[in-house]
Amino acid sequence: MITDIFVMALAAMKSYKVRTFLTLIGVIIGVASVIMVTTAGGSVSSFVAEQFNVFNPTGMVIGTGTGGDTPQLSMRSVVFTTNDVEKIQNLPSIKAVAPVGIVPLNKILKRDGFLKWESRPGETMYASTPDLLTIFNLDLEEGTMFEEGKNEVIISKNVAEIFGQDKPLQVGDTIYLRRVDGKTLTAKVVGILKESKTTTMLGAMGNPGIICPIKPYYSTYFGSNAGTILKRVVAYTVLLAEATDTKHVQDAQNQILKYLDSGGSDASKYKDQSLDFVVITQQYILVRIEQVVNVIRVYITAIALISLLIGAIGIANIMFATVTERTREIGTMMAIGAKRRDILQLFLYQSMIIGLLGGLLGCITGASGSWFVVDLLNRSIQNLGGAIATGTINVIYAPEWFLIASIVGILIGVAAGVLPARKAAKMDPVEALRYE
Amino acid sequence: MKDYVIEIDSLTKTYQTGKTDFKALNTVTLKIKKGDFVAIMGPSGSGKSTLMNIIGCLDRPTSGTVIIDGENISTVSDNELAEIRGRKIGFIFQKFNLVSTMTALKNIALPMVFLGGTRADRDQRAAELLGKVGLTNWATHLPSELSGGQQQRIAIARALSNNPSIILADEPTGNLDTKTGEQIMKLLVALNKEGKTILLVTHAIALKRFTNRVVNMLDGKISEKK
Ligand SMILES: Nc1ncnc2c1ncn2[C@@H]1O[C@H](COP(=O)(O)OP(=O)(O)O)[C@@H](O)[C@H]1O
Ligand SMILES: [Mg+2]
Numbered sequence: 001m002i003t004d005i006f007v008m009a010l011a012a013m014k015s016y017k018v019r020t021f022l023t024l025i026g027v028i029i030g031v032a033s034v035i036m037v038t039t040a041g042g043s044v045s046s047f048v049a050e051q052f053n054v055f056n057p058t059g060m061v062i063g064t065g066t067g068g069d070t071p072q073l074s075m076r077s078v079v080f081t082t083n084d085v086e087k088i089q090n091l092p093s094i095k096a097v098a099p100v101g102i103v104p105l106n107k108i109l110k111r112d113g114f115l116k117w118e119s120r121p122g123e124t125m126y127a128s129t130p131d132l133l134t135i136f137n138l139d140l141e142e143g144t145m146f147e148e149g150k151n152e153v154i155i156s157k158n159v160a161e162i163f164g165q166d167k168p169l170q171v172g173d174t175i176y177l178r179r180v181d182g183k184t185l186t187a188k189v190v191g192i193l194k195e196s197k198t199t200t201m202l203g204a205m206g207n208p209g210i211i212c213p214i215k216p217y218y219s220t221y222f223g224s225n226a227g228t229i230l231k232r233v234v235a236y237t238v239l240l241a242e243a244t245d246t247k248h249v250q251d252a253q254n255q256i257l258k259y260l261d262s263g264g265s266d267a268s269k270y271k272d273q274s275l276d277f278v279v280i281t282q283q284y285i286l287v288r289i290e291q292v293v294n295v296i297r298v299y300i301t302a303i304a305l306i307s308l309l310i311g312a313i314g315i316a317n318i319m320f321a322t323v324t325e326r327t328r329e330i331g332t333m334m335a336i337g338a339k340r341r342d343i344l345q346l347f348l349y350q351s352m353i354i355g356l357l358g359g360l361l362g363c364i365t366g367a368s369g370s371w372f373v374v375d376l377l378n379r380s381i382q383n384l385g386g387a388i389a390t391g392t393i394n395v396i397y398a399p400e401w402f403l404i405a406s407i408v409g410i411l412i413g414v415a416a417g418v419l420p421a422r423k424a425a426k427m428d429p430v431e432a433l434r435y436e
Numbered sequence: 437m438k439d440y441v442i443e444i445d446s447l448t449k450t451y452q453t454g455k456t457d458f459k460a461l462n463t464v465t466l467k468i469k470k471g472d473f474v475a476i477m478g479p480s481g482s483g484k485s486t487l488m489n490i491i492g493c494l495d496r497p498t499s500g501t502v503i504i505d506g507e508n509i510s511t512v513s514d515n516e517l518a519e520i521r522g523r524k525i526g527f528i529f530q531k532f533n534l535v536s537t538m539t540a541l542k543n544i545a546l547p548m549v550f551l552g553g554t555r556a557d558r559d560q561r562a563a564e565l566l567g568k569v570g571l572t573n574w575a576t577h578l579p580s581e582l583s584g585g586q587q588q589r590i591a592i593a594r595a596l597s598n599n600p601s602i603i604l605a606d607e608p609t610g611n612l613d614t615k616t617g618e619q620i621m622k623l624l625v626a627l628n629k630e631g632k633t634i635l636l637v638t639h640a641i642a643l644k645r646f647t648n649r650v651v652n653m654l655d656g657k658i659s660e661k662k
Contacts, residue, residue, distance in 0.1 A: 329533070332533040334518065334521075336522065336595075337519070337547050339550065340518070342550055429494045430494050433494070433529070433533070
């Protein structure tokens with residue numbers, strides 16, 4: 001009996017295809033938005049979790065730039081001295097500090113008997129200490145870390161293939177590094193970095209292609225100097241640091257800023273007045289990602305709610321029109337034995353079916369829309385003020401939300417259909433039969 | 437005294453029109469025997485349809501008693517009224533009133549849907565009735581694909597589907613040409629021969645000959661001349 005009336009409702013809707021489809025649009029957009037929000041949310045959560053696994057969550061980068069709520073690193077001034085490195089190392093919440101000096105290269109060269117290979121310009125080399133690897137969970141795929149003071153470097157997979165995939169650089173190879181000041185230095189490749197899912201905050205400075213010891217590559221480079229012509233001091237652009245544990249990341253950050261801003265630091269003397277000291281933590285990056293997600297989530301949720309409301313109004317509207325249009329048929333059905341409950345059910349089923357269809361189509365639309373949203377998120381992450389996580393978010397669907405969204409569709413259909421269906425059920429059969 | 441299928445006593449139906457009351461039916465008393473074929477005649481506005489609607493349990497009396505097949509309809513609930521309507525009354529309308537979105541067969545089966553039963557049984561009975569009104573080949577057609585006469589035949593088959601004892605036909609030939617109207621009347625006569633009690637509202641004096649009793653109405657009152 002109930003199913004019979006359901007079948008009747010379905011049959012009736014077949015004769016109003018265009019009208020039914022138009023009515024669906026609001027529900028489709030609403031449900032699709034819900035699916036997109038939840039899919040994007042879930043995808044980002046798992047991305048963040050993955051980042052926490054790959055990142056050293058206690059890591060941070062210290063540099064100069066613009067501070068405030070959305071700090072940005074500028075990689076332009078060379079201000080942190082070895083003295084600063086030591087002082088920061090001794091702060092209570094700091095476990096390790098590694099200075100990073102930037103050595104721009106003109107070319108990388110390699111000789112192979114009589115043959116000579118040259119790379120295109122533009123590679124950047126980072127000079128640092130072996131602590132760099134532990135602070136940022138970078139692993140070597142093969143070889144060992146360089147030794148300070150020796151002509152040794154480690155390189156990324158990308159750089160290993162700089163002369164072509166068919167002739168990759170290998171551990172033990174000798175290359176020649178031509179710095180932008182024209183000086184060429186020999187280097188033995190001692191290690192190759194494992195490809196990391198994220199290049200962490202080093203990504204903020206460009207991908208680390210080559211990492212070298214400070215001596216001899218950086219200390220002899222004119223760009224490493226701070227101070228005056230009379231008194232030259234080797235200094236670094238950024239420092240990488242690690243807090244003692246995840247609970248002390250904030251403390252470490254505060255201690256560093258306090259030290260740097262105190263005036264007792266060398267960096268405060270060399271720093272340009274217009275620049276601030278900036279400490280960006282790995283946690284901050286993740287927080288920023290979540291903030292972006294939350295902003296998007298709020299927008300899409302608003303869209304979802306508005307669309308669902310519009311959808312509900314649309315369904316109610318169309319159902320009122322249908323009920324009015326079918327007044328005489330309602331009277332007829334009552335005359336041949338339909339109870340008020342039957343009429344109520346007939347129209348409730350119709351609006352429910354519209355809701356369910358909207359829900360299902362919304363799920364399909366939302367599933368495809370999720371790709372778009374996640375793509376948008378990936379772009380936003382790349383634009384996150386200077387501090388960049390270079391991993392990408394993958395679309396991860398949450399099946400339960402497809403079920404929930406379909407049920408929401410049905411509920412909206414039923415809710416929107418209640419008033420029209422009641423109007424139909426309450427009709428006076430005699431009046432209804434006289435309706436023209 | 438026995439075998440009255442409809443017993444109406446001092447039935448009054450009052451409509452509120454503005455400030456004044458309007459008596460569409462004024463103390464009507466009428467008894468109809470089982471198996472009668474009654475023509476109800478009278479000018480427009482005399483209360484014929486109002487009387488039919490009350491007998492058909494679509495409307496309630498303002499005062500007086502109406503007993504249909506032993507049930508006093510003044511005292512029952514809306515649901516029971518619908519139930520009585522479904523079981524005991526078959527309506528035939530001037531405008532056929534088929535459900536436009538349903539095929540001929542499904543229209544015939546519709547009254548059975550509201551009373552329950554399996555779909556197979558219903559479709560079987562609907563097919564039988566379709567044969568009875570001579571439209572077996574039109575089962576899957578929609579009302580819009582049928583002529584007026586065919587639609588009215590479907591409506592008659594529908595009126596029969598729950599095997600009611602009373603058929604109420606309010607100007608069933610009003611929208612049909614004379615020839616088609618006569619065919620419909622012959623169908624009703626055949627049903628009457630099978631034992632159905634039929635009340636027929638009509639303007640056409642020519643149709644009187646098909647019936648065995650005539651009730652005249654004027655201004656909400658009955659004046660019967662046999
Ligand atoms: N719902 C109503 N409200 C007011 N007056 C009504 C209503 N229904 C019927 N009437 C009036 O009752 C009278 C009888 O109507 P009806 O039974 O339809 O007449 P008939 O079928 O004999 O033409 C008419 O004057 C009509 O205007
Ligand atoms: Mg009338």
